[in-house]
Every structure is written in C-alpha cells, then in structure tokens.
Amino acid sequence: MSCTTIQVADLRFTYPGAHDSVLDGLSVSIGEGERVALLGPNGSGKTTFVLHLNGLLSLQSGTIRIGDLDMTDANLPEIRRRVGAVFQDADDQLFMQSVRDDVSFGPANLGVPRGDLDGVVERALDQVGAMPLIDRTPHHLSGGEKRRVAIATVLAMEPHALVLDEPTSGLDPVGRRELAELLAGLPQTQLVVTHDLPFALQTCPRSMIVSGGKVVADGPTREVLADAELLAANRLELPYGFDVSAL
Amino acid sequence: MAGGLDGRGVGHLVIHGHSPVHRLAPETKVVSTFAFVICVALTPREQMWAFGVHAAVALSIVALAGLPARVVLARLAVIIPFLTFAALVPFVAGGEEIEVLGIGLSRDGLWGAWNVAAKASIGATASIILSATTSVPEILRALTRLRVPKVLVSIMAFMMRYLDLLVDQLGRMRTSMTARCHDPRWLWQAKPIASSAGALFVRSYERGERVHQAMLSRGFTGTMPDLEEQATPGGDWARAALPPVVALAVLLAAVML
Ligand SMILES: Nc1ncnc2c1ncn2[C@@H]1O[C@H](COP(=O)(O)OP(=O)(O)OP(=O)(O)O)[C@@H](O)[C@H]1O
Ligand SMILES: [Mg+2]
Numbered sequence: 131m132s133c134t135t136i137q138v139a140d141l142r143f144t145y146p147g148a149h150d151s152v153l154d155g156l157s158v159s160i161g162e163g164e165r166v167a168l169l170g171p172n173g174s175g176k177t178t179f180v181l182h183l184n185g186l187l188s189l190q191s192g193t194i195r196i197g198d199l200d201m202t203d204a205n206l207p208e209i210r211r212r213v214g215a216v217f218q219d220a221d222d223q224l225f226m227q228s229v230r231d232d233v234s235f236g237p238a239n240l241g242v243p244r245g246d247l248d249g250v251v252e253r254a255l256d257q258v259g260a261m262p263l264i265d266r267t268p269h270h271l272s273g274g275e276k277r278r279v280a281i282a283t284v285l286a287m288e289p290h291a292l293v294l295d296e297p298t299s300g301l302d303p304v305g306r307r308e309l310a311e312l313l314a315g316l317p318q319t320q321l322v323v324t325h326d327l328p329f330a331l332q333t334c335p336r337s338m339i340v341s342g343g344k345v346v347a348d349g350p351t352r353e354v355l356a357d358a359e360l361l362a363a364n365r366l367e368l369p370y371g372f373d374v375s376a377l
Numbered sequence: 378m379a380g381g382l383d384g385r386g387v388g389h390l391v392i393h394g395h396s397p398v399h400r401l402a403p404e405t406k407v408v409s410t411f412a413f414v415i416c417v418a419l420t421p422r423e424q425m426w427a428f429g430v431h432a433a434v435a436l437s438i439v440a441l442a443g444l445p446a447r448v449v450l451a452r453l454a455v456i457i458p459f460l461t462f463a464a465l466v467p468f469v470a471g472g473e474e475i476e477v478l479g480i481g482l483s484r485d486g487l488w489g490a491w492n493v494a495a496k497a498s499i500g501a502t503a504s505i506i507l508s509a510t511t512s513v514p515e516i517l518r519a520l521t522r523l524r525v526p527k528v529l530v531s532i533m534a535f536m537m538r539y540l541d542l543l544v545d546q547l548g549r550m551r552t553s554m555t556a557r558c559h560d561p562r563w564l565w566q567a568k569p570i571a572s573s574a575g576a577l578f579v580r581s582y583e584r585g586e587r588v589h590q591a592m593l594s595r596g597f598t599g600t601m602p603d604l605e606e607q608a609t610p611g612g613d614w615a616r617a618a619l620p621p622v623v624a625l626a627v628l629l630a631a632v633m634l
Contacts, residue, residue, distance in 0.1 A: 238602030
C-alpha cells in the first residue's frame with residue numbers, strides 16, 4: 131500500500147468534560163495524490179478531525195491509518211513526518227523568533243544535518259514566495275505573510291500529505307489565487323479544510339461535506355457545489371452571484 | 378499602563394545593533410555578566426571608590442554597545458521598588474545615630490541603603506546590557522552550550538514563550554478595548570483589564586496548548602533544536618572576560634585595603 135493514503139473509519143470523539151460528541155462516526159478515505167476539500171459549517175468538527183490526523187488528540191474510538199501505519203504512539207513520529215498540518219491560526223504555528231528559525235524547527239527535529247538546514251529552509255520559503263521574509267520576526271508579519279510562512283514550515287519537513295485548516299482565511303484575492311496555484315503545483319496528497327467554496331472548486335477535484343461529526347456528502351466538487359439543497363442543509367453558501375454551472 | 382506591555386512581548390528587549398558587544402558569542406556574555414555581578418555583590422560596601430570603578434565599567438560597556446541612555450534608564454526603573462525600600466532603612470534601622478539635615482538616621486541603616494542601591498543599580502545595568510544585546514533564544518542556546526541541563530533550558534524556553542504569549546494576548550485585548558474607546562493610560566484606569574484577567578489567562582493557556590500542539594506536529598520531542606553550529610570563538614571568551622576581570626581586581630583591592 132502507498133504511504134500517502136489516509137484511511138479513517140468510524141472516528142468518534144468527545145472533548146473531555148463536554149456532553150456532546152464532536153466526531154460521530156466519521157469515515158474518510160483519500161488516495162495517493164488526491165486533493166480533497168473538506169467543507170462544513172462552523173463547529174462541525176473539522177479542526178478536531180485535523181488534530182486527529184496528526185495524533186494531537188488521542189483516539190477514543192475508530193481507526194486512523196496513514197499509508198501502512200496505524201495511529202499508535204510508536205508510529206506518531208513517522209506519522210507526523212508524513213502528514214504536515216497547517217493550522218487554522220498561523221499565530222499558533224509560528225513560535226520562534228525569526229522566520230528562518232521557525233522553518234528550521236521541523237527539519238532540525240527530524241535530524242536534518244545543520245549544514246543542510248539553510249538549503250531546506252530556503253527551498254521551502256521559495257516555494258511559497260516568502261524568501262524576502264526570511265530574517266523577519268514571525269510575530270510582526272501580516273496575516274497573509276504568516277500564512278505563507280506557516281505553509282513553508284510544513285513543506286520544509288517534506289511531508290507526503292498536507293492537511294490545511296482554513297488556508298484562505300485572511301488572504302487577499304491575489305494571495306488566495308497564488309495559494310490555489312501553489313497547492314495545485316504540489317505533488318502531495320492534500321486535504322483542504324475550508325468554507326471558501328470557490329476555492330474548493332478551484333483547487334480540489336473532490337469534496338466532502340462534514341456535518342454533525344460525520345461525512346454527509348462526498349463527490350466531485352462541481353456536483354457537490356451544484357446541489358443547492360445539500361449546501362443549504364449544511365449552512366454552506368456560494369458567494370453572491372457565483373454560478374457553478376456557468377463555469 | 379506601564380511601558381512594554383504594548384503587545385511586543387518579552388522577546389523584544391533586544392535593541393538591534395552591530396556593536397562588538399552584540400557580536401560576542403552569547404555564552405561568553407552570559408558567563409561574563411554572571412561573574413561581573415558576583416564580583417559587584419561581594420565588594421565591601423565601605424569601599425565607595427570600588428563601586429565607582431564598577432559603575433564606570435558598566436557604563437563604558439553601555440556606550441560601547443551603543444545603547445541609548447534613555448532606554449537604559451527606563452529599564453532601570455525595575456529596581457525602583459528596591460531603592461524605595463533601601464531609602465526607608467536608615468529611618469527604621471537601629472544602632473548608632475548620626476544627624477543629617479537635622480534628622481537622626483541610623484549609621485548602619487545608611488550603609489545598608491547605600492549597599493542595596495549601589496549593588497542593585499550596577500547589577501541591573503549589567504543585566505540590561507545582556508538582555509539588550511542578546512535575544513532570548515540566544516540566551517537559551519547559550520545555556521544549553523554551557524551544559525545547563527536540557528530540562529531546565531526547556532522549562533525556561535517555555536516560560537519565556539508563554540510569557541510572550543501572555544503579554545501579546547494582553548496587547549490584543551487592550552487594542553480591542555481601545556477600539557471601543559477605553560483608553561487605559563494609568564494603573565487606576567486598568568479595571569477593565571484587571572477584571573478580564575481571568576479571560577486573559579484562559580485564552581493564553583489555550584493558545585499555549587495550541588502552540589504546543591503545533592510544535593508536536595513538527596516533531597518536537599522536548600528539546601529545542603540547536604540551530605547554530607559554530608563553536609565559541611576563543612577571542613570572544615578573552616574579550617568577554619575583561620569586565621569581570623577588572624571587577625575581580627577591584628574586589629580584591631577593596632578587600633585588602
Ligand atoms: N478544546 C475544546 N474543548 C471543548 N470543546 C471544544 C474544543 N475545541 C472545540 N470544541 C468544540 O467542538 C466543536 C467542533 O469544533 P471544531 O473546532 O472542530 O469545529 P470546526 O469545524 O473547525 O469549526 P470552524 O469552522 O469554526 O473552524 C465545537 O462545538 C467546539 O465548540
Ligand atoms: Mg476549525
């Protein structure tokens with residue numbers, strides 16, 4: 131089996147102390163090299179799911195397999211190397227004092243020799259067009275710049291799969307288009323969590339809708355977005371004047 | 378509110394520059410500062426001239442590092458509570474009294490006050506030089522290279538990080554209050570901030586959790602990677618040794634005389 135497939139079966143999760151379950155029998159299967167959008171209203175459990183894919187929340191019920199690895203403590207380091215997660219709030223992702231140090235953090239933890247670090251860092255920043263930011267303090271970047279650097283921190287670890295949580299939030303239209311082009315040009319398997327339906331259409335051939343902690347729709351993005359009733363039932367809405375069938 | 382709480386965090390004490398002091402290897406600066414402060418602390422309080430030399434050494438390094446006097450003085454404000462306390466000692470201490478401007482003061486108390494004031498201000502100036510010319514990650518890396526146990530360094534790294542987040546979060550809350558026309562300039566206007574302290578801690582804690590998760594997902598296993606490779610240049614040790622060596626000579630002279 132390829133090492134980039136993501137197989138999730140019957141995932142259930144309740145936050146400690148909370149009453150209702152956030153994930154309630156979520157099953158997902160993503161093949162190698164696929165780009166899949168994960169759509170869903172606020173609070174539907176998307177971020178909770180993303181945290182599971184990196185083993186950041188412990189499995190309560192169900193199974194997660196990344197390629198040939200089961201989600202177990204012993205496999206965690208390798209799973210985190212394979213699955214690069216870009217978090218919803220870039221401020222959480224950037225914690226060092228310079229962009230260079232921040233992008234070095236992941237590869238240094240993976241044991242990339244110091245002599246090679248600069249090359250790895252520069253390549254990753256170059257990929258997202260953020261090379262000029264290399265000596266800046268992450269703290270003081272604009273939202274869009276932070277987002278690019280956050281993606282670079284993950285690309286520097288050369289993951290096999292990318293999971294991006296709301297990657298377009300805070301980006302201007304040009305930044306958004308550039309991100310779409312960036313993602314389309316990356317070879318990795320991608321799971322893109324978003325509310326931005328046109329962005330999903332632009333970048334992901336396949337879409338899933340999560341609602342109430344489970345997948346309620348899964349199909350070609352164009353078909354999913356053309357189903358007005360399905361969207362309305364899940365608090366999703368195309369921007370005013372946007373017509374999928376016209377594309 | 379006090380300066381420095383404007384959302385820039387503790388990681389921003391550094392005043393950028395390219396002076397010889399900035400360029401010294403951080404571990405040499407850490408050791409040098411520590412040794413200098415020890416010598417100052419051990420100097421007998423009766424030898425006033427010795428403190429003059431110590432102060433001159435500290436001030437010439439401030440000048441060498443190109444630190445603005447205004448900033449150094451502002452940061453020295455942290456020792457005001459100690460100075461206030463020191464100023465009270467001559468009034469309350471017992472023993473032999475001497476007359477100053479018609480007021481009877483304790484001789485021992487006066488020496489005590491002088492002792493605290495001189496040592497605190499010279500020591501604080503030394504730490505201000507260190508923190509203004511060395512970033513927090515540099516200091517943490519220096520401690521690692523000085524073989525301080527990694528666990529301790531990690532704890533300190535997290536402490537600094539969380540403190541940064543806390544200050545940052547406070548800055549944001551203050552911004553959002555200012556945006557709603559609350560203008561907290563003085564301590565007694567800080568009530569809304571004080572009353573939202575609970576929210577501040579919860580928010581900071583949760584952000585800290587999320588940052589920790591982000592670190593784990595990038596392979597963090599409990600120790601910060603050492604991203605700098607070069608060994609400490611020998612010349613740096615020699616240069617950094619200069620202030621503590623002078624201080625040690627002064628200390629020995631002061632003890633002998
Ligand atoms: N740390 C936590 N403790 C308790 N409950 C939580 C926690 N994090 C999230 N929740 C709850 O779990 C539910 C799902 O949250 P999650 O962040 O996964 O949603 P989401 O789909 O990512 O939403 P959004 O689109 O707003 O990012 C929400 O009801 C939320 O209140
Ligand atoms: Mg979310």
